[in-house]
Amino acid sequence: MVADPARLDAVFAALAHPHRRAILERLAGGEASVHELAAPLPVSQPAVSRHLSVLEGAGLVTRGQRGTYRPCTLDAHPLREATEWLVGFRDFWASSYDALDALLAETDAP
Amino acid sequence: MVADPARLDAVFAALAHPHRRAILERLAGGEASVHELAAPLPVSQPAVSRHLSVLEGAGLVTRGQRGTYRPCTLDAHPLREATEWLVGFRDFWASSYDALDALLAETDAP
DNA sequence: GGACTCCATAACATCCTTGTTATGGATGGC
DNA sequence: GCCATCCATAACAAGGATGTTATGGAGTCC
Numbered sequence: 001m002v003a004d005p006a007r008l009d010a011v012f013a014a015l016a017h018p019h020r021r022a023i024l025e026r027l028a029g030g031e032a033s034v035h036e037l038a039a040p041l042p043v044s045q046p047a048v049s050r051h052l053s054v055l056e057g058a059g060l061v062t063r064g065q066r067g068t069y070r071p072c073t074l075d076a077h078p079l080r081e082a083t084e085w086l087v088g089f090r091d092f093w094a095s096s097y098d099a100l101d102a103l104l105a106e107t108d109a110p
Numbered sequence: 111m112v113a114d115p116a117r118l119d120a121v122f123a124a125l126a127h128p129h130r131r132a133i134l135e136r137l138a139g140g141e142a143s144v145h146e147l148a149a150p151l152p153v154s155q156p157a158v159s160r161h162l163s164v165l166e167g168a169g170l171v172t173r174g175q176r177g178t179y180r181p182c183t184l185d186a187h188p189l190r191e192a193t194e195w196l197v198g199f200r201d202f203w204a205s206s207y208d209a210l211d212a213l214l215a216e217t218d219a220p
Numbered sequence: 221g222g223a224c225t226c227c228a229t230a231a232c233a234t235c236c237t238t239g240t241t242a243t244g245g246a247t248g249g250c
Numbered sequence: 251g252c253c254a255t256c257c258a259t260a261a262c263a264a265g266g267a268t269g270t271t272a273t274g275g276a277g278t279c280c
Contacts, residue, residue: 076202
């Protein structure tokens with residue numbers, strides 16, 4: 001039932017860098033090329049390419065090739081595994097009904 | 111609204127190591143001494159002490175001192191911030207109603 | 221074919237992380 | 251006072267992470 005620990009290692013490590021989280025947030029808006037992902041980041045293109053390798057290793061990103069367009073695509077399933085682990089601690093958060101509670105409750109909404 | 115990026119760096123980095131996740135899971139069952147936390151782990155006591163320093167730096171653990179008993183206590187609030195970030199991707203998980211959906215929905219239950 | 225763009229990889233430097241062993245401080249029991 | 255236990259810290263080694271510049275491959279356009 002519990003996710004593969006090594007997988008969680010890779011996912012949490014991937015999320016531990018702000019540039020990589022920025023990449024994931026950008027990919028949540030749709031696939032993008034490496035060039036597009038690198039543009040807003042204050043690092044060189046090879047650095048972004050290696051961040052993508054880390055994300056790919058965590059199963060969070062897949063890189064395709066369609067002609068000259070090589071899109072990076074988000075695969076959020078490993079994020080779900082990470083969330084499963086974290087949600088196990090929800091009883092230790094503040095118990096008041098607040099923004100996150102509302103957000104979580106949306107899953108149950110129509 | 112969004113959590114401090116540097117805080118998220120520290121939290122996700124803290125979660126990226128299986129020993130530290132094991133420590134958090136243990137502390138979810140109640141406070142414990144460093145000795146108790148180190149016992150089931152295959153590393154030395156100083157290694158555990160430094161894992162605790164990492165967790166403390168992420169705001170996930172506080173170390174007290176009551177006489178000769180120095181308890182480590184879980185503070186799960188930073189985990190909530192991490193979950194907030196992750197839940198932003200829930201639309202990209204499999205959409206079928208399943209175990210995690212049920213788990214998240216519990217937050218809204220009486 | 222030639223030039224251009226997009227991207228990966230190599231080679232390198234630097235800092236961080238994780239582990240070890242050794243050691244000493246603080247506290248409690250005798 | 252003296253010893254034992256619990257724990258932090260120092261000092262060190264080894265490997266990983268992150269960045270750079272340089273370079274070359276693959277595909278497109280003229």
